[in-house]
Amino acid sequence: MDLRLVAYFVAVIDHGSVTKAAQALYIAQPSLSQAIRSLERQLGVQLFDRSGRRLTLTAGGRSFAGPARQILADVERARSKAHAVRDLVAGRLELAVLSTLSADPLPELTSRLHRAHPDILVTVLDPGSSSGVVSQVRQGQAELGLTDFPVKSDTLQTHELWDQEIALVLPPDLAAGLPDPVPLEALEDIPLVLESSGSGSRAAIDEAVERSIACVAVECAHRQAIWELVMHGGGATFLPRQIAESELRDVVVRSMAPQIRRAVGLVFRPGRLSPAATAFMNAAEAMRRER
Structure with missing residues (x-):
């Protein structure tokens, strides 16, 4: 179903006529009328009674009005969440960490990340070994792995930070x-x-x-x-x-x-990282430059 048509349907209800809705939407009235008919064909039900001087909702139109508003609200919430992740207002990062690095440098790295982006949720996984870190990143259980180097993997990318x-x-x-x-x-x-x-x-x-x-x-x-x-x-x-x-x-x-x-660094799968993972990488790189 075309969400644009659903929005048009709700606009006609809210404005009381096709003419006023078309003016509010900045589209031609015939185009809006055609869009409503297209939606009716997709649904297989007539939404408006056109026999009088003004449009009124049919029983089918009244039944669809509530779900139509819910659809648009759900889409808007999903869009807001996606924008929040994109803009790093919020987000989630799964991080596989070698246990010996959980006391240093993990606390400082996550602290730096949260100072800049406080609503990012970081989930720390303990794979038990360096090979476990590599395995969890390779399998997609974690987006980033913090481990010691060298890393034995032909499929992952690496970013060495510093040595301890x-x-x-x-x-x-x-x-x-x-x-x-x-x-x-x-x-x-x-x-x-x-x-x-x-x-x-x-x-x-x-x-x-x-x-x-x-x-x-x-x-x-x-x-x-x-x-x-x-x-x-x-x-x-x-x-x-x-x-x-x-x-x-x-x-x-x-x-x-x-x-x-011992060298310490990050491992990750090839391809574009999520905004949260990119922010963590940036925090790690800033910490590297200061050491």
Whole structure:
């Protein structure tokens, strides 16, 4: 059904005649009369009684008047919502995030986004690993993925942001006597508290230090529990330096020799991004330039 014809029908009702409706719509009266007849043919019912000196609604016209107004109202609401998304008054973004990036840089990125566009709803998904981030973006469950690099995918596009130093975080008694920075071989004598094997952050750390790890005291799937264990003297762990220095207390943060660094960036499917995703990318790029 042509929505323009529905709007014409409602205009004739509201203005009381074809002549006044045509003047309000800035169209010729014969064109409006023809449009109403076309709508009647599409519906298979006569809407107006033309036998008198003025148009009056038939029973079919009265029955259609309410739904016609509802149709136009629904279309207007849909149009307003679409414009709100386009203009970033509102919108929605599904974001797959590697768990170790949920403390840094996710909070600052979402804060920047919401300062500029407070009505955008960000849904954060936890895929459990870097490969999980890639999978959720590839399958369309998330529009953007925030993960460590390099990313193994031939179908996704990538945008590298910056790299993070991965530091060794120790209780003070374990740090006593250790050189700064800590050489890899010193890890052989340090009990470690690490995320469970197969997690994204564990894979990134193991790649650099696996030959030197001799004592894993605790494996844990919960990031906050790992932090508490380290702060209570249960062992040392690896964390991005910024997180360790801002989130943990009563610990010693040491660089490794050679230094361990991890690249961080965004992955997304080819093609045009939604306005909300574009705004998030812009926030990330602004943050990159300031680092």
